[in-house]
Amino acid sequence: MSTDTFVVDKIKKAFPDAIEEIIDFRGEQTVVINGKHLQKIVKLLRDDETLRFDFLTDICADDYLPETPRFAVNYHFYSTKTKAFVRLRVMVEDPDKGVDTLGELWRVATWLEMEVWDLMGINFKGNGALRRLFLPEDWQGHPLRKDYPLGYEEVQFSFNWREVGERKPHPQD
Amino acid sequence: MTVAAGSDTIQELTVEEMRAKVGTGMEIESEENMLLSMGPQHPSTHGVLRLLVELDGETVVNMAPDIGFLHTGVEKSMESKTYTKALVMTDRLDYLSPMGNNLAYVMAVEKLLGVECTPRGKVIRVILAELTRIQSHLVWLATHALDLAAMSVFLYCFREREYLLDVFEMVSGQRMMGSFFRPGGMWRDVPEEFVPAVEQFLDFFPSRIADYEALLKNNPIWLSRTKDIGYISGEDAVQWGLTGASLRGSGVDWDIRRAKPYLDYDKYDFEVPLSTDGDVYARYRCRMQEMHESMKIIRQALDRLPEGPVNIADRKIVPPPRSELGQSMEAVIHHFKLWTEGFKAPEGYVYHSIESPRGELGCYVRGDGGPKPARVHFRTPSYVNLASLPFLSKGTFIADVVAIIGSIDIVLGEIDR
Amino acid sequence: MGIEQKLGDMGVVTYRLEDLVNWGRTNAMWPMLFGLACCAIEMMATQAAHYDASRFGMELMRPSPRQSDLMIVAGRVSRKMAPVLRRLYDQMPDPKWVIAMGDCASCGGIFNNYAIVQGVDEIVPVDVYVAGCPPRPEALIDGIMTLHEKIRNEGLKDWA
Numbered sequence: 001m002s003t004d005t006f007v008v009d010k011i012k013k014a015f016p017d018a019i020e021e022i023i024d025f026r027g028e029q030t031v032v033i034n035g036k037h038l039q040k041i042v043k044l045l046r047d048d049e050t051l052r053f054d055f056l057t058d059i060c061a062d063d064y065l066p067e068t069p070r071f072a073v074n075y076h077f078y079s080t081k082t083k084a085f086v087r088l089r090v091m092v093e094d095p096d097k098g099v100d101t102l103g104e105l106w107r108v109a110t111w112l113e114m115e116v117w118d119l120m121g122i123n124f125k126g127n128g129a130l131r132r133l134f135l136p137e138d139w140q141g142h143p144l145r146k147d148y149p150l151g152y153e154e155v156q157f158s159f160n161w162r163e164v165g166e167r168k169p170h171p172q173d
Numbered sequence: 174m175t176v177a178a179g180s181d182t183i184q185e186l187t188v189e190e191m192r193a194k195v196g197t198g199m200e201i202e203s204e205e206n207m208l209l210s211m212g213p214q215h216p217s218t219h220g221v222l223r224l225l226v227e228l229d230g231e232t233v234v235n236m237a238p239d240i241g242f243l244h245t246g247v248e249k250s251m252e253s254k255t256y257t258k259a260l261v262m263t264d265r266l267d268y269l270s271p272m273g274n275n276l277a278y279v280m281a282v283e284k285l286l287g288v289e290c291t292p293r294g295k296v297i298r299v300i301l302a303e304l305t306r307i308q309s310h311l312v313w314l315a316t317h318a319l320d321l322a323a324m325s326v327f328l329y330c331f332r333e334r335e336y337l338l339d340v341f342e343m344v345s346g347q348r349m350m351g352s353f354f355r356p357g358g359m360w361r362d363v364p365e366e367f368v369p370a371v372e373q374f375l376d377f378f379p380s381r382i383a384d385y386e387a388l389l390k391n392n393p394i395w396l397s398r399t400k401d402i403g404y405i406s407g408e409d410a411v412q413w414g415l416t417g418a419s420l421r422g423s424g425v426d427w428d429i430r431r432a433k434p435y436l437d438y439d440k441y442d443f444e445v446p447l448s449t450d451g452d453v454y455a456r457y458r459c460r461m462q463e464m465h466e467s468m469k470i471i472r473q474a475l476d477r478l479p480e481g482p483v484n485i486a487d488r489k490i491v492p493p494p495r496s497e498l499g500q501s502m503e504a505v506i507h508h509f510k511l512w513t514e515g516f517k518a519p520e521g522y523v524y525h526s527i528e529s530p531r532g533e534l535g536c537y538v539r540g541d542g543g544p545k546p547a548r549v550h551f552r553t554p555s556y557v558n559l560a561s562l563p564f565l566s567k568g569t570f571i572a573d574v575v576a577i578i579g580s581i582d583i584v585l586g587e588i589d590r
Numbered sequence: 591m592g593i594e595q596k597l598g599d600m601g602v603v604t605y606r607l608e609d610l611v612n613w614g615r616t617n618a619m620w621p622m623l624f625g626l627a628c629c630a631i632e633m634m635a636t637q638a639a640h641y642d643a644s645r646f647g648m649e650l651m652r653p654s655p656r657q658s659d660l661m662i663v664a665g666r667v668s669r670k671m672a673p674v675l676r677r678l679y680d681q682m683p684d685p686k687w688v689i690a691m692g693d694c695a696s697c698g699g700i701f702n703n704y705a706i707v708q709g710v711d712e713i714v715p716v717d718v719y720v721a722g723c724p725p726r727p728e729a730l731i732d733g734i735m736t737l738h739e740k741i742r743n744e745g746l747k748d749w750a
Binding site for chain 3: 212213214215216220221241242243244245246247249250261262265268269312315327328331332334335338348349350585586589
């Protein structure tokens with residue numbers, strides 16, 4: 001897609017050492033960048049006259065256990081003017097160090113990053129509002145990681161009715 | 174000295190104790206204000222949403238949404254099931270447009286596999302997606318009007334909805350959670366009664382919409398409760414990531430069916446309703462007009478419904494029909510592989526989004542060469558639209574918060590996943 | 591009844607106390623609004639005009655637990671919602687009944703994972719389970735009528 005190689009060329013000109021990989025799969029362009037330059041590249045994408053990627057749609061995290069780097073954070077951008085789509089990807093080694101926040105550039109980014117922290121455990125530097133959103137406040141662990149168990153409970157069929165029934169909690173009254 | 178409402182005894186707490194108790198990181202403006210918990214069980218919050226509202230009298234000073242009361246762990250559960258079995262879970266996310274969720278997931282999986290649906294399948298998908306949009310807007314109107322004390326609209330909308338649910342039951346066997354769309358097509362071809370039933374619906378429905386509009390459009394109570402409430406400008410709407418009618422009510426022309434057409438939507442002639450007012454009334458008008466436009470699309474789709482198969486011919490993805498199982502050994506082998514293991518998807522990740530009744534519903538699927546998805550993520554419109562709720566309701570009365578929640582059209586199943 | 595024949599046309603009816611109390615309880619049961627997820631939409635459809643629930647006396651769905659006597663748990667109960675559910679159940683005055691509507695409330699449904707309580711009978715005692723995902727309004731009405739049957743067979747010893 002010509003618009004998207006345009007994107008890649010612009011990033012290459014401004015930050016020559018930031019791009020790690022360019023992937024074109026099923027018609028979608030993904031630019032894997034270095035986490036240090038994230039905020040500057042995103043600012044370029046948003047403010048540049050021809051690119052105008054003004055719509056941050058989604059921040060999505062992925063877990064590649066047992067490969068390293070283990071985590072990947074995807075940023076999906078649309079441009080309401082040119083109708084183009086681009087995905088930026090940052091590979092994260094250490095989730096506690098994480099990536100920079102996009103909260104100053106987009107007000108919705110704080111909210112989207114809260115979900116990623118809650119379920120995947122990737123820290124966003126500069127986002128002061130990271131808290132437990134989906135899970136109760138005292139929950140330990142981050143469920144969407146690959147090493148977190150599903151929490152499967154044994155199903156109570158008729159042949160093991162009594163055994164499972166004894167182990168299940170029952171209310172007092 | 175702030176009073177914590179909603180507890181069994183009234184406690185006098187300092188601001189630090191309040192912050193520790195609330196734990197949401199919400200900045201409490203002043204010690205004189207009251208902190209109200211519009212709790213998870215509330216008639217007007219459209220599901221189990223908890224809003225922590227800081228009130229100065231009746232004016233909302235600050236607000237923090239507290240979600241997670243319906244967290245189901247769908248994304249994690251889908252990683253332990255095959256692609257077709259995981260489809261069943263997608264219905265239950267946005268339970269007001271179950272076929273829309275199916276569509277987003279199925280199109281993402283088809284994009285990952287690199288296949289495209291047959292022409293007849295595409296047209297049937299369009300018809301059912303638009304019927305789902307009409308059905309979802311009916312429930313939106315019913316609950317929105319019910320919150321603002323117009324109960325007859327609730328009863329009228331549900332009467333219309335019963336007809337649509339009968340159509341869905343005829344097609345998929347289930348009223349709501351059909352799981353009808355499958356990767357490669359759909360479960361089976363639509364029966365013969367489908368087209369006459371849809372045509373009959375298109376005949377009587379415009380007069381019903383006229384009924385609702387007669388009740389609400391120029392109603393002074395409705396106007397005074399929805400005009401100039403919850404205003405958001407176009408640039409702010411884009412900053413807050415709003416999509417759907419909430420964005421188009423503020424004047425930004427962004428509809429995924431136009432911007433990134435899927436299922437040949439660029440070949441249909443329809444308009445995307447826009448409004449520049451940006452308040453609750455503008456979003457109401459946009460959604461009412463969208464129902465008309467959906468009917469237009471369905472009429473065009475019925476006209477161009479081609480003959481042919483609804484499923485693609487690739488037996489590695491779509492199971493063979495049962496009539497073939499008696500004749501062909503390969504059909505039996507394909508059937509066996511699909512039922513025990515499921516089809517395998519290549520390595521890679523894709524993102525596909527559709528225009529659901531609430532906004533942009535996107536699905537990110539990553540495959541790793543096996544029969545189970547490695548990661549599924551849903552970009553749900555209600556979750557992102559909810560982020561702007563504190564911004565929209567600053568400075569309004571608490572009764573207006575109810576109107577604003579109704580106009581953003583959130584569904585908690587989608588937010589909490 | 592024997593006494594009425596003797597008294598003639600005095601306008602007196604005799605009835606067993608149990609039957610009278612049970613009749614009063616079944617015919618005007620007020621459900622509490624506890625719709626959580628998809629089953630809530632089918633509960634609303636039961637309340638609407640096509641499958642009318644107000645012919646069973648359930649016209650009013652009370653949001654306040656103190657004014658209701660039936661809790662229809664419609665939808666999946668997550669771990670964060672479980673203490674809220676128990677608290678609302680405790681706030682309901684006696685006599686109270688619970689209908690677990692749908693598969694997720696009965697047994698956890700299709701979600702067998704860390705986030706969903708596997709059956710609401712781990713938290714509150716349930717009287718009637720209605721199966722379905724979501725159950726049709728007719729199935730919910732069948733569940734309500736089963737509950738009515740159960741209450742009609744209750745004796746004086748159960749609630750005195």
